[in-house]
Amino acid sequence: MEQDKSSSGRHDDSPLSTERRLASRSKAVEDLRRKLKYFFMNPCEKFKARQRKPWKLILQILKICAITFQLISFGLSNQMMVTFKEENLLTFRHLFLKGYIDKNVDTYAVYTKAEVYDHIYFIIDQYANLQNLTVDNHAYERNERGCTPLSICQDVYRNSSIFPENETFYLDPQIDRECVNIYPLQSLVNAKAVRNRLNFTLDFQRLVSINVHLALKAINVQTVQHHELPDCYDFTITVMFNNRAHSGKMKMSLSSDFDMKECKDGEVTEPSARTIHFHLLSDLFIIFACFTSLILCTRSVINGIQLQRVSKESAFFFYTTG
């Protein structure tokens, strides 16, 4: 607009009109200067200059606070998930490792044949009675044919025989895997009977390692206290008897892998209306604040570009006519 006026003032080359032209030009310069000055003012100065309330600034501050709050809440929820996983690992160690005591993970090992069988039968019994044992809501994983079984796999050297007394050996370095599956419901009937029927013999001379695999399910209901829906977890537990060194010390370790997913069906009844409204409002406010902030920023950028163009042209004009 200012530009238009100044361009129309270019042909006022008459005497009186020259003064008027100069005056009008001076006015245009003043206008542009004021506009530029105002554009680069901070909210505080704007308030002093035109009594304009700094509502844009307030919006930005509120936006930062709300997003920080959301981030912290997300972090806490994440931490809860990590703690849940770690405490479950501890629980599995206490449930499935016989005689396990905290802080001796490194030295946990078995040294005799009887101990190896004992530890394996202990795992079978604990798994069979899991529902009666655990204080948590652990459950067996199910596939279409029922519960997934406990599988005990031994890795052995194929067709090998070792005679230290004669210092002779016949070894085939290829490793065979032999597995036995035990179904929890079946063993619930009679864990002892299962053991006898098990027909499970370890060939310690050829044995490289024993791996016991379990699959369990759990729901992290703690989240409900933080106003979130509980998650479902699939734990894949492996107890490993490592005899790779054949040194008479069979190291034992329990590792647990987990898969977190949304539960199929779940309902949190009667969550306090206040909490729901608070969450809804908080989310709505953040969406609103971010959107408004986006619009305001865009407007400011457009204004800036326009002003830059105008001030460039004006500068050229003033330079040529001034």
Place this chain on the structure above:
Amino acid sequence: MEQDKSSSGRHDDSPLSTERRLASRSKAVEDLRRKLKYFFMNPCEKFKARQRKPWKLILQILKICAITFQLISFGLSNQMMVTFKEENLLTFRHLFLKGYIDKNVDTYAVYTKAEVYDHIYFIIDQYANLQNLTVDNHAYERNERGCTPLSICQDVYRNSSIFPENETFYLDPQIDRECVNIYPLQSLVNAKAVRNRLNFTLDFQRLVSINVHLALKAINVQTVQHHELPDCYDFTITVMFNNRAHSGKMKMSLSSDFDMKECKDGEVTEPSARTIHFHLLSDLFIIFACFTSLILCTRSVINGIQLQRVSKESAFFFYTTG
């Protein structure tokens, strides 16, 4: 001083009356000067100047020693109280936590349903037999209806059911508290019978936490060896089974809150007369010393103010007449 004399010598050539006036004025000046000098002297200089014994200084030193002695005695008595409280906490842990070993407070937890019941029954039995167990003079707290009971409270989610095998849950985040009270005298008859009658079932799926509350009384008689009257203590003990995480690991902790008060009735017979007299004399001396010190300080302040006023007036007088 030399300067003063020379300044007063300036008017030696004046008549006789002037000389007398000057002499009297010189005397007044000397008096004031001496007074001021004496006022700002330290005890050592006063002793040198007038052979005055520094009994005020000695009084102050004695006061400081006596108060320090009293402070130390008070500190020791306080430390005894803190030790008593801490050792009682340790004792409660050993009495009420099954299989508790010092230094494993952090990892003390239960992992199976049977263990949870065991630990709770252990607390009940220990509480019922407390008077036969404890080597200290612990006693049950009494209210108007007899002994205060042991109360076992379980916090559970209201009307909830969790099915990890189906990945479904119906949760009500509101927490209900269900409590059972057990009276020690009643259980003294037959702890086992009480257990059976107890009708106490834990719903582990919905369980958030179990809190067992006890109230015990004790008297800290150790103080009698430090010539103080024993204090009575009310201990409020809480054993907490924390299942908030639902991770299969139920953390256990025992905390103890205490309330110290004067005993209702107590008599320490035949305390050695020497000790009583010593305490009485010590207290009397401190009261006397503090009071005398107060009077002396007040007097000194008053003297100071008077001297200040006099010296101001004199200065004015000398200035106008000098």
Place this chain on the structure above:
Amino acid sequence: MEQDKSSSGRHDDSPLSTERRLASRSKAVEDLRRKLKYFFMNPCEKFKARQRKPWKLILQILKICAITFQLISFGLSNQMMVTFKEENLLTFRHLFLKGYIDKNVDTYAVYTKAEVYDHIYFIIDQYANLQNLTVDNHAYERNERGCTPLSICQDVYRNSSIFPENETFYLDPQIDRECVNIYPLQSLVNAKAVRNRLNFTLDFQRLVSINVHLALKAINVQTVQHHELPDCYDFTITVMFNNRAHSGKMKMSLSSDFDMKECKDGEVTEPSARTIHFHLLSDLFIIFACFTSLILCTRSVINGIQLQRVSKESAFFFYTTG
């Protein structure tokens, strides 16, 4: 070069034969110079100068890589041996020391006569049942007459008697050794019976130390996974009850000495052809590379010496004729 030309140009005013002689000499100088220059060139410059591929350099680099690979492989194989030995020591401690727990090696001791007998009988029983106990392939050492025995030796002061109650003693500082041998096969029949027949009495007053010696054999089959033939080990185990101090604390320690040797007869069937070929090729390549490298180095040294001799002669010749 410029200098040379100018120096040869100095005699241009001589007759024709002189010119020819000079030309031939100049050519010889040029040849020698070129030879010398080429001798001291690095592979890069040689390639630039004559397009000769730096195959000697490549050979050296390949040789370094191959030897490094061989060294690492040898180091890993050695580490496996050390680990095998250390884990066997741990295993022997767990098998033969009653109530042994990791990390209390320093404080492992016995304090009563009954404990000493218990620990010795425990060792006998464990040794007799070793084949049924160990998860590793431990076996008894055999000599021509059968298994080597477990030998229990007590060192006692000769003909000594000590009466602390009377504060008298008759001591002979010379130490006698009394040994009992127990054959594993014999004890396999009935460990308890052997004990009774053992006629083994300790004279604690005169006792200086008890040493129990065992000899076991084992094969480190872990190597087969690293494509090496397993080694045979002879372990000599000594359990020592040290009563030298006569302080009522009899320190116990188990030490294990080992002797590694090639097994008498062994066969690793069907090792994957690829692995064998790889090892064969790798070894052949290293031999070839090292041999070629040796020949090349020798050639280079001979060339160097010849060149040195030639250049010395030439310099002399040039000097005398120039």
Place this chain on the structure above:
Amino acid sequence: MEQDKSSSGRHDDSPLSTERRLASRSKAVEDLRRKLKYFFMNPCEKFKARQRKPWKLILQILKICAITFQLISFGLSNQMMVTFKEENLLTFRHLFLKGYIDKNVDTYAVYTKAEVYDHIYFIIDQYANLQNLTVDNHAYERNERGCTPLSICQDVYRNSSIFPENETFYLDPQIDRECVNIYPLQSLVNAKAVRNRLNFTLDFQRLVSINVHLALKAINVQTVQHHELPDCYDFTITVMFNNRAHSGKMKMSLSSDFDMKECKDGEVTEPSARTIHFHLLSDLFIIFACFTSLILCTRSVINGIQLQRVSKESAFFFYTTG
């Protein structure tokens, strides 16, 4: 020297008698100078000057070596004594403290009445069977009437009663000691019977502490291996149950005091003649070396004083006559 000659040359123009006198004086000066010079020479210079072998130096070096050897031998013998005492303390803890494990000295405590009785009866039983238990040569101390008894003393507040339930107490801070003596030979017959007859009741409410006192004898025969006569030890052992705090935690501690003395009668038969001769010779040599060293030092000091006197007189003489 040059100066001296020149100064004596000053009077060369005097008569003959003067010359003779000067010559004799010059000789005396020379003698004294040589003596002084020789007195301050080190052994090396003396050897160079007069070929005198430095046997005094060698004697000193041998003396230092021999005394160092004696000191080390004494230190080792002393260390053996300290070790003997410390290991005995450990042994007593393991023998008389029920369930004692190394490294929990600080937390060793009892918390229930039954445990207190158990621990006391354990001490009685262990003491009664000591001769059958200990692997060392511990024996009961004897006085004229037989063995010294095990004495169990309880310190209690006199005529006190404490009622924490009513918050009342009647306390007499004076402490009475009640003791029970148990004779080992008597209890050897039947430890259980003794217990029943013992008529030993603890009044836990008034109890301040229980002290169990034992006295044992032992002989440190280890010294015989270091070619020294064994020493006899009297151990006074105190097991303390500290209930001073009345906090329900009764701290237990075992302390052992010892008295080392020469045994009444002892004989070390057939110590190798070589060792005895070695010790005798070593001692004789040290005595001889020290004595010779003393004489030599004294002679040197006397010589020094004489020389000092002579040189002073000469200096005066030369000064006055020169």
